[in-house]
Every structure is written in C-alpha cells, then in structure tokens.
Amino acid sequence: MTEDEILLGLGLTVALAVGSQILASRLRIPALIVLLPAGFAAGALTDVVHPDRLVGDDFSALVSLSVALILYDAGLALDLRRLRGATRAVVLRLLLCGTLLTWVAVLGLGPVLFGLPVAAASMIGVILVVSGPTVVGPLLEHVRPSDKVRRVLLWEGSLIDPVGGILGAVVFHSLLAGGLRPGHFHVGAFLGGIAIGLVGGAVGAALLWLTLRLLRLGETLGTLAQLATVVVVSAACDMAYDDTGLIAAIVTGLIAANLPGFDMPARRPFFETLVQLIIGLLFVSISATVTPRSLTPVLLPALVLVAVLVLVVRPLVALLSTARTDLTTGERAFVGWMAPRGIVAASTATTFSASLTAAGLRGAEQILPITFLVIVGTVVLYALTAAPMAARMGVVRPPRARPLLVGGAPWAVDLARSLRAAGVDVLMWAGSAEERGRIREAGIELAAGEFMAVAAEPEARLEGVTSVYLLTDDDDFNALASAVLRDGVDGPVHRVGPPPDSEGVLAPYTAGDTVFGARLPRHVLSTRHQQGAAFRVRSAAEPPPPGDEPLFLVTRDGRLEPVTDALPAGAGEGDSVVSLGPTPARAV
Helix, strand or coil: CCCCHHHHHHHHHHHHHHHHHHHHHHCCCCHHHHHHHHHHHHHHHCCCCHHHCCHHHHHHHHHHHHHHHHHHHHHHHHCCCCCCCCHHHHHHHHEEEEEEEEHHHHHHHHHHHCCCCCHHHHHHHHHCCHHHCCHHHHHHHCCEECCCHHHHHHHHHHHHHHHHHHHHHHHHHHHHCCCCCCCCCCCCHHHHHHHHHHHHHHHHHHHHHHHHHHHHCCCCCCCCCCCCHHHHHHHHHHHHCCCCHCCCHHHHHHHHCCCCCCCCCCCCHHHHHHHHHHHHHHHHHHHHHCHHHEEEEEEEEHHHHHHHHHHHHHHHHHHHCCCCCCHHHHHHHHCCCCCCCCHHHHHHHHHHHHHHHHHCCCCCHHHHHHHHHHHHHHHHHHHHHHHHHHHHHHEEECCCCEEEEECHHHHHHHHHHHHHHHCCCCCEECHHHHHHHHHHHCCCCCCCCCHHHHHCCCCCCCCCCCCCEEEECHHHHHHHHHHHHHHHCCCEEEEEECCCCCCCCCCHHHCCCEECCCCCCCCHHHHHHCCCCCEEEEEEECCCCCCCCEEECCCCCCCEEECCCCCCCCCCCCCEEEEEEECCCCCC
C-alpha cells in the first residue's frame, strides 16, 4: 500500500469507529449493532480498511494488547464485596456450566452443520464460550434490569473472557501439536497458563502500587502508568504463553479495585476514552477482515447454530446455574436470555484462524466467518429482544424515582419527609452522628456509613439510585461530590446552590446543576425553614397558594423532576408538587 492509502485507511477506520458509536448513542441502541455492519461494509467496498494490509502480521498482537486494556478496565469495575452469597454461587456455576455446555454443543453441531472436522469444531466451540463486558454492559445499560441480575451478568461477562482466552490458547496449541488425539490436551499446560496469568497480575498490581501509592502520581501520570503497566505485563505474559495476558490484565484490575490502600485516580477520562476508542477500532477492523464470499456457504448453518445457542444451550445453562438460589423466576429466565458474543470471541477467532489455516488444518478458514455470524446474530437478537423480554419477565427496574439526599440538616430531613409523603422512595446519607440520628428519628431510610466512600471509588455505581441531591451545609463538599459522583449514578446529580457572596474554595467557581436555580440557595432554604416555612405536598392541578415556592414535581408514574423556575407545562391531574410555603408572619 502507498503512504496515501495507509493514511486514508487509518483515517476511515477511526472515523467509522467513532461515527458508529455516536450514531448508536443518538439512536439509543448498542454500538455493536452499528460497528459490525460498518466494518463489514467498509471491508467489502474498499481496499484500504484492511488491518492485514495496514498493520500486517502484527495485527493479532495489537488485538491481544488492546483486549487486555479493555479487560483491565472491566476489572476495575468489579467490586469483590458484591460477589458474595447467591451472586457468587450463580456466577461460578454460569462459568462452569456455560463453558462445558457451549463447548460440547458446538463440538457436536460443527461436523453436522458445517461439515467441519472435530478439531476445527472444537476450536470454534472454545471461542464461542466467551461473552464479555463490552457487549453485555451496553445491553444492560439499554435494558436497565434489576441490580441483582445486572451484577450476575456483568461478573459472568468479565470473568468468562480470560477463562475462554486461556482455554482457546490450550486448544490452539493442542491442535498444532497433533489435533485432539488422546494425550494432546495438556491439563498441565492449562494450569500453567493460569499460573502465568496470576503471577503477571500480581506483578502488574505491584507496579501500580509503586507508581500510584508510593510515587503518588497525579491524574495524568497515574493514567499513563496504568496504561504502560497493563501493556508491559500483558505483553510479557503473552510471550510466555499465548493469551495469558488477558488473565494478567483482569487480575491487575481486580487487585487495584479491591485492595485497600491503592491511590487510584478518581477520574480517568483519558483512559476511559481510550478504551472506548479501542473497542470501536477493534470491531471495525475485525469486521473488515470478513469477506462476503466467506460468509455465503456458512450463513444458513450459522443461523441454526445461533438458534441452538440462544434457545437451548443458554436457557439450560441458566436453569442449572440458578437452581436453588434467591433469584426469582423472571430473573432466572432473563439470565437465560442474555449471552451475546463480543470482542474477545472476534479477536481470538482472528488470531487462531489465520495460524491454523497456515498450519493446514482442514476447516480452519471457516472459523472466523462462523464466529462473525454468531457474534452478529446474538448481538442483534439480544439487542432487539432484551428490553421487551425483561419487561415481560418483570426484571426491569421500576420507573419510580429513588433519590439519594445527602445531608442531615433539619430542613433537608423535612424535605425528605415531604417527598416520602408524595410517594417517593427516599434514601438519605449523612456523615455526623447527630444528623444520622435525626434521619433515623424521621423514619427515613438511612444509607450505610461507608456508602459515600464506596460511591466515590472509580467505576463504582450507586445501584438503585436514580438521582442524587447534595444538600449539606458544606458548599465545597457539595461541589466536589457532584463532580465525583456524576458518572456513578443512572441519573442526574444536583447540588444546592451556595450563597451568592460565598468565598468557598470550589463552590462559587464550579459548574454543574444547582437544584432550584438561583432563587433558593442553601442559606435561604435553611433560614426560611428556621423561621417557620414548611414543606408541603399539593396536587399539580391546584392553583399555588400565595408565596408558595415549587421545589419538585412528582409525576403520576413516579418520576421526580426538580423545579428551577416554574412547573413544566405538562404538569396536571395525577401529578404532585412538593413546595416550600411562605414564612409565617410574626405575631405583634
């Protein structure tokens, strides 16, 4: 390729990766639905979007390191404190049953549907074991199932990737060593590969401890240190044994996220953006390597395989894995309706298919097209059906609001009482013992003492909370917390406005959503409450009394909307308004 062709190919690949994700966000659909056909079309219609030509033989190595970065980022989101009880039992069973049943099913169907030898069918089976957070995560964000189901599926997706990767490496080396004849599947090699990955993860965690804890690097250098650590450790492990870098990456992330004392940067915008870009580039690049000619002979058999995996294998895996747990019938059914394949399946298929084809294994050239069609089939099917299936099974989180009010001042507690009287499920948190006692006396649900500390951790999620209102007497705390919590809540984060003449360190200069606008800053609310103004609930259809200040609109379907200036035009019968009444006149 000429220099101009290379530049055009790289530019087009990046444009497709970013543009597809932007389009998907505007359409409110998972990005994979756009990324896969975009890459496939670019590969079929142009000669420049081909990673084999742009990068050459180094493409598989770049894919491996890129997936390691994705898995490290996924590991940072896995809080081991939440993998306990029924969740832990279900996840472990899903890993074991899913791996065995999927592998066996594909191993049996491969020769029948595609005419493949057992060796090639075995390779496809182990590739299709994996799912992955890059696919499951966006689908769950789109569906918004219950917290219990969300935890189970995210843990399964994150942990099955390295397990499937190392199994794939073992099968791959076994095939190169002589196929599936007795004695060529080396259990020792499998366990040794896991050991290499675990050691690599420990080394990566030690390097992060050195750079983030001892050297106290800031946000920018700390992010660069994470990037370098994951790449170096994953590359070293892959040099020792193929695909063990995936294990090392996720173990490094797990340790960094769960070991006390790690000084992880609270915000990692560069790293998060890089991971998002990598996901787009990988899907576009790998899809471009699949040709229409390779898909035609395997299209119909692949659809049959997808049907068996979705309608038979996955429900059976879920049935066995969730038996005798506290999951409801609907939750068990939804777990059985969520097993899309993603980037790890595509990357391992790309790597192993080329090597096995070069080694002369019959049917190896069909590994990538079959895997590609299964990825497309499962992603599209689950993306189109997950939301209605979740609603039918009753596992969608209820639309009713569940706000978290942070602060325990008397006016904030009385406001929480009024919201609860309007039918809102209110949760409160406060730091001091006096304020926490005041919240308990009011009968408001009180979050655990460490709740805010956990919420401030990188990648943490305030599960079940639909919005946050920071109402403490410390304006700087409110401003800082609003910035830290914004990405950890499935909804808006508001703070009460500081006084106009505030001389705080952060509050007067920090942008963000201040609840109630400039008309009711914190000191006005507190003063009026102390002077006798009361919070009250009325119907939105009623005319407001004189001096009444509307604060919240509680809609008939349970949503909570803060009022900045005036009530929304659509407010009416069935809606409620929580307002602050006038200050009573003093007796003469």
